Amino acid sequence: TFEQIADFCELHPLEIQAIADGEVANQMQGLDPVANGQTTMEEIERCQADPQARLKLSPQALPQQMFRHKGPRYTPIAKRQDKPDAIAFLLRNYPELLDAQISKLIGTTKPTIAAVRDRTHWNSPNIKPRHPVELGLCTVAELDEALQRARARRRVEEEGLRGDESEPLEA
Structure with a gap:
């Protein structure tokens, strides 16, 4: 009909x-x-x-779902200078994130993260912590997923420490 x-x-x-x-x-x-x-x-x-x-x-x-590959993503030259600002923001506001998580989230290297943390980065005086989502370096969903994983890992570590303390020491 x-x-x-x-x-x-x-x-x-x-x-x-x-x-x-x-x-x-x-x-x-x-x-x-x-x-x-x-x-x-x-x-x-x-x-x-x-x-x-x-x-x-x-x-x-139905069209095939598009999945983003897991490899490194291209960051435009104009946004590369914003990476240290995003790293500083994540280090200050989310200390539970591992360097590997920050590296994957922002698309940077562990030595750069260490340099920003230790304030030995070449542009250290000019780094101002800015949110990576606002800078366009990651999405809110990616940041939330990384934070959930970091907090879950922290909970597991804390439970493991509590379990060790409650066991009596044997001589």
């Missing part, structure tokens, strides 16, 4: 009827949803038998 086609194409049923009657979109080329892999012939036959049924998009027709 026109309603089934309209629902599948996300158009209004009157638009489908006008296209079918040739009143609008005369130059529009038809598209075979079976040949394009959007649906199957069995799905069309099922909907022809039941006018209340709705056509379903084939799972193969």
Whole structure:
């Protein structure tokens, strides 16, 4: 029915009827949803038998999810000078983060992190702690994930220390 086609194409049923009657979109080329892999012939036959049924998009027709690769990401030259500021912010506000986590989050090296921490960085007098998300060096989701991992690691370490203290010493 026109309603089934309209629902599948996300158009209004009157638009489908006008296209079918040739009143609008005369130059529009038809598209075979079976040949394009959007649906199957069995799905069309099922909907022809039941006018209340709705056509379903084939799972193969859905686009592949884009996953960001885990390798190093490119940082524009203009933003590279902001990395020490972001490192200083993370060191001051989130001491539970490991150097490796900061390195992965900001895209920098461990020696740079150590230099900012020890104030031996070549630009140390000009470093002003600034939030890495505001600088565009990482996303809020990436920062939150790193903080959750760091806090979970800290909890495990604290529980391990408490467990060691409660055990009696044997001579």
